Amino acid sequence: MNIALKFPAGFRWGAATAAYQIEGAAAEDGRTPSIWDTFSRVPGRVRNGDTGDIAADHYHRMPEDVALMRELGLTDYRFSIGWPRVQPTGRGPALQKGLDFYRRLADALLDAGIRPVATLYHWDLPQELEEAGGWPHRDTAERFAEYAALAADALGDRVVTWTTLNEPWCAAFLGYSSGVHAPGRTDPAAALRAAHHLNLAHGRAVAALRAALPTPAEISLTLNVHAVRPLSDAPADVAAARRIDAVGNRIFLDPVFHGRLPADLIEDTAGLTDWSFVHDGDLRAVSAPVDSLGVNYYSPTVAAAGPPEPSGEPSPWPGAAGRVRLVPAPGPRTAMDWPVDADGLYEVLTRLSGELPGTPLLVTENGAAYDDYADPSGAVHDPERVAYLDAHLAAVHRAIGAGADVRGYFLWSLLDNFEWAYGYGRRFGIVHVDFASQRRTPKDSAHWYAGVIARGGLGR
Numbered sequence: 174m175n176i177a178l179k180f181p182a183g184f185r186w187g188a189a190t191a192a193y194q195i196e197g198a199a200a201e202d203g204r205t206p207s208i209w210d211t212f213s214r215v216p217g218r219v220r221n222g223d224t225g226d227i228a229a230d231h232y233h234r235m236p237e238d239v240a241l242m243r244e245l246g247l248t249d250y251r252f253s254i255g256w257p258r259v260q261p262t263g264r265g266p267a268l269q270k271g272l273d274f275y276r277r278l279a280d281a282l283l284d285a286g287i288r289p290v291a292t293l294y295h296w297d298l299p300q301e302l303e304e305a306g307g308w309p310h311r312d313t314a315e316r317f318a319e320y321a322a323l324a325a326d327a328l329g330d331r332v333v334t335w336t337t338l339n340e341p342w343c344a345a346f347l348g349y350s351s352g353v354h355a356p357g358r359t360d361p362a363a364a365l366r367a368a369h370h371l372n373l374a375h376g377r378a379v380a381a382l383r384a385a386l387p388t389p390a391e392i393s394l395t396l397n398v399h400a401v402r403p404l405s406d407a408p409a410d411v412a413a414a415r416r417i418d419a420v421g422n423r424i425f426l427d428p429v430f431h432g433r434l435p436a437d438l439i440e441d442t443a444g445l446t447d448w449s450f451v452h453d454g455d456l457r458a459v460s461a462p463v464d465s466l467g468v469n470y471y472s473p474t475v476a477a478a479g480p481p482e483p484s485g486e487p488s489p490w491p492g493a494a495g496r497v498r499l500v501p502a503p504g505p506r507t508a509m510d511w512p513v514d515a516d517g518l519y520e521v522l523t524r525l526s527g528e529l530p531g532t533p534l535l536v537t538e539n540g541a542a543y544d545d546y547a548d549p550s551g552a553v554h555d556p557e558r559v560a561y562l563d564a565h566l567a568a569v570h571r572a573i574g575a576g577a578d579v580r581g582y583f584l585w586s587l588l589d590n591f592e593w594a595y596g597y598g599r600r601f602g603i604v605h606v607d608f609a610s611q612r613r614t615p616k617d618s619a620h621w622y623a624g625v626i627a628r629g630g631l632g633r
């Protein structure tokens with residue numbers, strides 16, 4: 174095949190997962206419950222009553238899964254460390270058995286020639302810390318820094334890239350404002366406090382990691398940067414998009430990269446909070462330098478002047494709620510009903526490269542849920558996923574051509590897994606998992622991705 178879109182030498186070809194979504198073994202080796210163990214047991218919160226108790230049983234099948242990654246030719250694998258697996262209840266000494274699992278995982282990856290990329294927080298807050306106040310409570314940030322230090326001490330000689338947080342927007346606003354994610358609270362003011370304490374947790378963890386890690390270590394943060402567009406050029410639509418950008422993007426980007434809070438966000442949220450929970454010195458701690466920024470992208474967000482359609486659901490957008498109507502982008506949809514729009518990924522990458530010169534970018538998640546189907550031979554076909562991934566990788570290539578310093582791409586996800594509030598009913602994997610037998614079958618998209626990696630680019 175002609176390689177029309179060749180990626181730079183050294184481009185990192187990865188896949189991503191998260192602890193609670195794949196590991197299972199929820200009560201094994203001393204692990205204690207996280208907010209997702211609790212939330213998934215509340216009737217009505219997760220479809221079909223699904224939980225991560227068993228998930229893809231990766232805790233027991235890790236060697237088989239690393240062998241699959243090697244066959245794919247991955248250069249990098251992004252996983253998350255389960256906080257309640259390595260520091261039960263979120264306080265006190267490390268649990269050796271939990272750390273041993275991640276040591277074995279990192280060793281298996283290194284043996285397979287795959288770089289371990291570890292995320293410290295992919296939403297599994299120890300339940301006891303939620304009971305002490307959760308992310309709206311300042312002490313949670315200090316607990317997180319302690320956990321980061323303990324993980325770095327145990328795994329610092331093996332992990333190549335450290336990511337502090339995955340998508341703090343989801344943790345704060347889906348967890349504490351709309352309540353569709355754990356812990357399921359619906360308090361917009363508390364969600365704003367949570368956002369600040371997640372920023373603080375990130376900054377304190379960067380300091381703890383720098384102190385504990387051998388050099389060179391890459392320290393990063395992953396944001397779901399919203400590709401927000403106004404519905405039209407009308408000033409009211411542009412203002413609506415600005416509000417979403419403030420509480421969706423700049424609430425994290427400005428403190429982390431510029432050590433400041435967006436002035437418009439403070440104005441937009443004036444009826445909810447006076448931000449007095451931001452103490453002197455916090456923004457300096459939050460803006461400790463990082464080595465790269467991870468970007469997760471799935472679909473764009475189109476904003477128009479409000480009010481929203483009355484859905485009865487609490488909003489995840491404090492300061493925009495009631496004034497902004499999110500309009501479904503046109504075109505095809507995935508099984509999540511999310512629009513397929515690869516231009517949004519290009520927009521996000523070129524925006525960030527313009528705003529953050531000198532900060533390398535990694536696409537740490539991108540992918541799609543589709544219903545796949547097996548033919549009589551057992552092969553699993555997922556043509557829409559191949560098309561989605563191909564179009565989005567082409568957008569990454571185009572962004573690099575426009576000058577964006579994108580160093581790698583991690584597709585979401587290696588395996589079908591526990592898709593949070595959707596349970597096992599939505600499949601993002603390039604490897605099919607039969608959750609009854611735990612049998613893994615690489616889908617067409619896995620074979621396709623292996624070819625892309627082997628050729629270093631996309632055919633056209």
Ligand code: GBH
Nearest residue numbers: 191339340343397471474489499538585592
């Ligand atoms: C990621 O979250 C997660 O990191 C990963 O664990 C998960 O499995 C994967 O995506 C697939 O869901 O305009 O309010 O509707 C992505 C979460 C989904 C958050 C789309 C923003 C639209 C926000 N994002 N969502 S809204």
